[in-house]
Amino acid sequence: MGVTALTCRELVELVTDYLEGSLPPTERARFESHLEGCDNCRRYLDQMRQTIHLMGCLSEESLEPQVKTDLLKIFRDWKKR
């Protein structure tokens, strides 16, 4: 049985499975062979990687100062006990 090629529309729905390493080997091969011949899908995959990278830059979101003060107070009171 011949393996049908993925369309771009199908590929974008498999991007997370691909990045998570959860595509079965044959699906992974289909995915990668489509990518080889498709600039647009390579660009889409890059965009997704860049989106993930940007989210990683958000992780150090700082606490509001008042919240930080409250949490420190709890810690100090707790230590005194």
Next chain:
Amino acid sequence: MLYVPDRAIAEDVAQETWLGVLEGLPRFEGRAALKTWIFRILTNRAKTRGQRESRSIPFSTFWDPEAEPAEPAVPAERFGAPDDPASPGHWALQPTAWNEMPEERFLARETLAQVQRAIEALPPSQREVITLRDLDGWTAEEVCNALELSETNQRVLLHRARAKVRRALESYFEEGK
């Protein structure tokens, strides 16, 4: 914020959790990862508090994969129609290369603010998964354990969430051109 109605209560819960962690630490046996253990204390307190506010809903009812309509990662109109003889299902409106834009713009504070806003606009279950995975760097397995999700459902939630954040960034970058 998944289990309680507003930010003030969420902050209360965070404080209670902090205290719970300080008190419980001597009894922490290291059977689970520390962050998973802290997360459990947090969700337990949030659920208790949520029940008191009679707003508690189990995680699973936020998201029933069977009940939800399909959400394409990219709107269908971005692709050629299935019966388009030239390019069925291929990009009609092509994605642009973000790495060709100046780094100052890509990594600008405003770009990050857009990402933040896109995440905040997600449905709670998607927001929870993407925050733990992509902001806090948890593994898929840790998220499945902490939220009691199957691997597949974790992946579907992550997929939908990431697709929306990418789309939000794309329209932001397009606007600024």
